């Protein structure tokens with residue numbers, strides 16, 4: 001699932017391509033474009049990331065909410081409608097858009113400058129909907145602080161009465177918003193903390209290291225334009241770069257870069273969790 005660095009990269013690219021423009025038409029694969037009609041022909045004033053979600057601020061207090069969930073990612077380009085016996089398909093002339101992961105178009109937003117923004121989403125879990133100001137405020141209120149903005153003091157305060165294992169806690173969007181399975185694993189490896197360790201048993205030094213490496217790893221991943229281990233792609237259709245820099249994520253059975261021990265994958269809180277049993281004790 002796209003996490004903070006992927007969604008942040010997506011938002012900054014969306015801003016450069018769509019701010020000040022309008023969606024004059026919207027196509028939806030399920031044929032139900034009507035439910036997005038309020039998002040049409042309204043100037044895009046701002047686009048912001050909240051945790052892992054994206055909100056387009058449109059003229060007239062209309063908000064287009066997008067959550068990419070498992071496999072959703074935005075693409076920028078031009079697609080042409082082609083009819084075939086089973087229905088309609090959209091075809092791009094660009095080679096990179098022919099990559100399989102870029103071919104599951106569920107929505108196309110037609111911009112008034114002739115370009116298009118598409119949402120490719122193989123698993124079809126992505127959410128796209130028009131929401132009211134109240135719904136937006138409710139959504140934001142449910143989210144924990146942003147890991148890039150939080151101060152050390154605020155971060156330490158979050159741990160009050162928290163007894164969950166640290167890895168699922170870091171991934172809990174009401175605790176901190178934006179971290180998922182990949183970056184939680186990478187941060188805890190750098191901080192040398194066992195992902196199963198209960199939050200109330202963490203030492204001050206461990207919390208400090210977790211705080212430091214959250215910022216450090218997320219910034220590194222942002223510089224690399226995110227992680228394309230799974231379906232996430234840049235708006236250009238190309239891959240980000242963090243998947244080539246994994247320390248533990250997706251490395252089960254491979255040697256730890258620090259101590260040569262084999263990286264393990266265990267289930268913690270229902271999620272596959274990668275760690276080095278020797279470095280993270």
Ligand SMILES: [Zn+2]
Pocket residue numbers: 256257258259260261276277278279280
């Ligand atoms: Zn190790």
